[in-house]
Amino acid sequence: MRTRTPRPLVLDTLIALAMTWVAVRLGQVSVARGWPELDASAYVLLALAHLPVAFRSRVPMVVFAAVQLAGVAYISLGYWPVASALGSMLALYTVASVYSAPIAVGCAAVMTAKWVYAGVISDSLSMTLVVSQALLFCLVLVWSGTLARRSRELARQLRAEQAERGRREVAEERGRIARELHDVVAHHLSVISVQAGLARFVLDSDTVTARGALSTIENTSTEALEELRRILHVLREHDLGGADSAAPMPTLARLDDLLERIRAGGVPVELSIKGTVRPLAPGVELCAYRVVQEALTNVLKHTHHADTQVRLHYRQHELTVTVTDNGTGNGDGLMPVTVRAGGGHGLIGMRERAKLYGGTISVGPHTEGGFAVRLTLPTSATGARWRDERTR
Template sequence: MRIHPLAVDGLTALVPTTVACLLGAEAGGQGWPRLGVLAWTLVALTNLPLALRGRAPVAVLLLVHLCWLGYVTLGYWPVVNSPAAMVALYTVAATRPTRTTAVCAVLLGGVWIYAGVVSGSDTMASVVGQAIGYPLVLWRFGHLARRSAELTVRLRAEQAERARREVAEERVRIARELHDVVAHHIAVINVQAGLARFVFDSDAPTARTALTTIGTASGEALAELRRMLGLLRADGGDGAEEGVAATEPAPGLDRLEEMVERVRAGGVPVELRVRGEPRPLPSGVQLCVYRVVQEALTNVLKHAPGAAAAVELVYRAGGIRVSVTDDGRSRGGPRHEEGHGAEHSAGSGEPGRERGRGVDQDRMPKPKGHGLIGMRERAKLYGGTIAVGPRREGGFGVHLTLPTSEQAARRGDAVTE
């Protein structure tokens, strides 16, 4: 339970007030005049205002010193109200700028020396030393408290900003994952639906096969979406379906053949080649490879159906290289790579005005570039590099290189779906 600051100040004011009452009761025994009604009134006026020190520290300090000054002038024991004056100075030092604190410290030291002079002290050297030392010590401690409070506020602001950044990054990651998951399967479904509609009356077996592929692709898309939602709800969901979804593994290299078969069913001949000695890779690296290949084949499927494509995985010492290429010989209409066109335009400085492979890009929809951005972000996330662009022999190519060292493995395992 959080205590209200005014209550804290009230409790704090009780400490010097109690000390003042105890010292005031002992004043007679110390050779000073016993406190009468006026003296006790000044003691109360000196100490009780500390309950408001948090709201008006400078005003409280001035009131405390004014009452203390009157108390000392009447010839009473100055030590009785000195704790209240020191608490008031500490409060100013902890909440106000250095210049204001310096003036208040001089005020405390001046009243302290005045009390020594009025009381006729035989140890003025000690009084002057106290008048200088106590304000400096209080000033220092108050300054440290103020700096600590400022750093705490700054730290909380940085934490809030970091939290906002993490939320924004998480939204981007989720959007990228949804794009990768949905775009591929929807492209397959779209092509197969067109095929089924075209041969529905003339070739029932082909139409049936296309519908089967549509059902498989839609089921896989739904399963991946459920897995993603399960991961997002893993902390708060307790349903059985959510629990199953959250434990399903992220797609990896073992599912590349399955994805290639799905693209082949969509009318794109794809060849999958693996070179080098296959070995276990971090789940994050596998997910990165899978998503990049998925995005590249989706572009071929959507924008160049019928073009021959090739996926090549090369296992190297300390890394893996992935290439997805196509020959650009589309039999399904004009070719337009999502993201690839953006790469090409950015290099020329005239977006949308080059003519590639005899296709007038001015008539084609402008690329949003989400696929290319997603590929680059994934490669950067795992310390890799990616190159996307037209090939000299025709078609387009996507070339991804990822490190698989221990450091990269730790990063890959830490950042997965």
């Protein structure tokens, strides 16, 4: 069960009552030190010099002025000055903890002047000792109050930075989820749309082809549902330990299944691999897979059965993925006209993925005709440094 924190007014009231009691006790023993005995006026002034401290958090400057005036009146009647000093010291600390340094120094000068005044009207006090004590106490109080104010300011700044960081992380996570949803929905629905059109076209004339198209639709829709469930699982999962039940993220090992769906849509696509195939970081694998998926989806949507090549090149420090087609360039290629002009969520998503993992991506006309997507990803932190040094 959480303990309730006392409200500032309640806490300050208790402090004010305690300080008043201590001040009265000091005033009562002042007779033994040769100072006048307290009377009714002295008790009232001691109360006025300490009880306003209860409101120091709300009106610190007003409280400071009130306790100083009560202290001056108490000293002017010839009573022991020490008994009235506690409230003024706490008031000065409060001012320094709330206001800027110039205001705090000005208030410290006022309190120092009050102490000097007590030394002037009293024959029993040493001026050197009075001034030294006044300067020392005021310096410590202003310094402590300033540290408290700066600590609060730093805490507020830290909270603001944490809130801003949280907003950025939420925005980045939304962008990542949006890319995932786009990749899943756009690709699978494109395959389903093409296969559904094919099945409708050959339903009466070629039942074997129609059945194959319907089978592809079934498999593609099932995979799409699995990936959507995985994304929804991540969105709903609050305990990271429960993420083991989610479906595995797509990797380059599943490229064959992806290519089979594209071939079933009427696009001849070939895969070639150069270098030694090796496991890569999950993020790198997912990035490469999604870029290939998006590129092939654009081929499926915008080409007229253009031949397509997917090439993977495993180098020592990086992976290069190239997807090319031999489309005619007027809508028959990897990128539709709108995307070539700089729009399209697919191209934006590919660039964001590449940037996220420290890679580069280029999309444009191929030298031999058609269009090409070329992705280069560092496969490790060492690879990222090696690539940066090579491009300098």
